[in-house]
Amino acid sequence: MLLARVIGNVVATQKEVGLVGGRILMVQPVTLDGLAQGSAFMALDSVDAGTGDLVVVVQEGWSASTASTGVEGRAIDAAVIGVVDEIESDK
Numbered sequence: 001m002l003l004a005r006v007i008g009n010v011v012a013t014q015k016e017v018g019l020v021g022g023r024i025l026m027v028q029p030v031t032l033d034g035l036a037q038g039s040a041f042m043a044l045d046s047v048d049a050g051t052g053d054l055v056v057v058v059q060e061g062w063s064a065s066t067a068s069t070g071v072e073g074r075a076i077d078a079a080v081i082g083v084v085d086e087i088e089s090d091k
Helices: 061-069
Strands: 002-010 023-029 041-045 054-058 079-083
Touching: 023 054
Parallel strands: 041 079
Antiparallel strands: 002 023, 002 054, 023 041, 054 079
């Protein structure tokens, strides 16, 4: 699982049949301090997240597919599975 910030929406005029109606978001992985790390990527939204939200993303085919569509085996590499309200750390 990754911590990421939603940085935008992806508009797709055509999608795989099982993904029609699903929202695709651009997310930027971040550190616990909110600093960008690594490259942004696309993730299917399963929690109605919006631009600017801090989210939890799963990047593993079976988990991403099941969490976002409820069906195993869809062509999904990443899915937003939670919106983060607060982070507590003992740093």
